[in-house]
Amino acid sequence: MLDAAKTTDTQVETLLEVNNIEVIYNSVILVLKGVSLNVPKGGITALLGGNGAGKTTTLKAISGLLASERGEVTKGSIKYRGQPIQHTDPAETVRKGVVQVMEGRHCFEHLTIEENLLTGAYTRTDGKAGIQRDLEMVYDYFPRLRERRRSQAGYTSGGEQQMCAVGRALMSRPETILLDEPSMGLAPQLVEQIFEIVKTINEKEGVTFLLAEQNTNVALRFAHYGYILESGRVVMDGPAKDLRENQDVKEFYLGVSDEGRKSFRDVRSYRRRKRWLS
Numbered sequence: 001m002l003d004a005a006k007t008t009d010t011q012v013e014t015l016l017e018v019n020n021i022e023v024i025y026n027s028v029i030l031v032l033k034g035v036s037l038n039v040p041k042g043g044i045t046a047l048l049g050g051n052g053a054g055k056t057t058t059l060k061a062i063s064g065l066l067a068s069e070r071g072e073v074t075k076g077s078i079k080y081r082g083q084p085i086q087h088t089d090p091a092e093t094v095r096k097g098v099v100q101v102m103e104g105r106h107c108f109e110h111l112t113i114e115e116n117l118l119t120g121a122y123t124r125t126d127g128k129a130g131i132q133r134d135l136e137m138v139y140d141y142f143p144r145l146r147e148r149r150r151s152q153a154g155y156t157s158g159g160e161q162q163m164c165a166v167g168r169a170l171m172s173r174p175e176t177i178l179l180d181e182p183s184m185g186l187a188p189q190l191v192e193q194i195f196e197i198v199k200t201i202n203e204k205e206g207v208t209f210l211l212a213e214q215n216t217n218v219a220l221r222f223a224h225y226g227y228i229l230e231s232g233r234v235v236m237d238g239p240a241k242d243l244r245e246n247q248d249v250k251e252f253y254l255g256v257s258d259e260g261r262k263s264f265r266d267v268r269s270y271r272r273r274k275r276w277l278s
């Protein structure tokens, strides 16, 4: 099974393969119009794009959370380690090693930080000692959570709740984390801190990340590879370094270009954008 999932040219194992998926909400709203992407084992892959581009929908299609929103993958396939998962129940997807951290943190507000973290271990069957060890590991990554362990999550800051959401995902001992908009609503310094921890978890624990981000700048500094979504389609992909240096990415997503800062009101920019998206 693992051999089948290996890419031939680089010999890096592809864990997750999204192949030309179409997603429709409420049987009529076509949101993803043929999205394909590969997530290699041990990498940080970024899914970039503006509001409503389809990033969250892509992550939910992978984790099996679309059904609760009356969404459906109507075409294409999603494979994890070569096995189709697009019709898999979300809890089973977690058991396979894929866990999603939802946009907006979604901590259980009335539970303490520690209780929240422990909910992440609910699919585990390896006993209390392993869970306790991982709780300590999470506290080592996020010392702030150790300090706040007895606080009700609802009374902690946005940054602490984001740490809690990532920590809770780690408690399931995932192979892959789908991280939705970790920067949302956080101060720049905290965003940097969260991304540094993501990088450390990736390097030390070998956890693979697929992260959806509007903050192209920070995402492309930490990711290895990026996909840019526009209106439900991938319009560009490449190694993060190449995307960072790409003129169109600089112009439309990083807000800089060789000719100075661009505005969408600029006619030349608009024409270029149309050409790019056509």
Ligand SMILES: Nc1ncnc2c1ncn2[C@@H]1O[C@H](COP(=O)(O)OP(=O)(O)OP(=O)(O)O)[C@@H](O)[C@H]1O
Pocket: 025, 026, 029, 031, 049, 050, 051, 052, 053, 054, 055, 056, 057, 058, 069, 070, 071, 103, 214
């Ligand atoms: N449950 C739903 N029912 C109907 N339409 C939806 C639903 N969820 C999302 N959409 C629509 O699908 C499109 C893509 O939304 P999605 O949340 O995937 O984008 P996104 O790239 O994650 O954007 P953002 O960064 O703003 O969260 C949007 O036009 C949105 O209105």
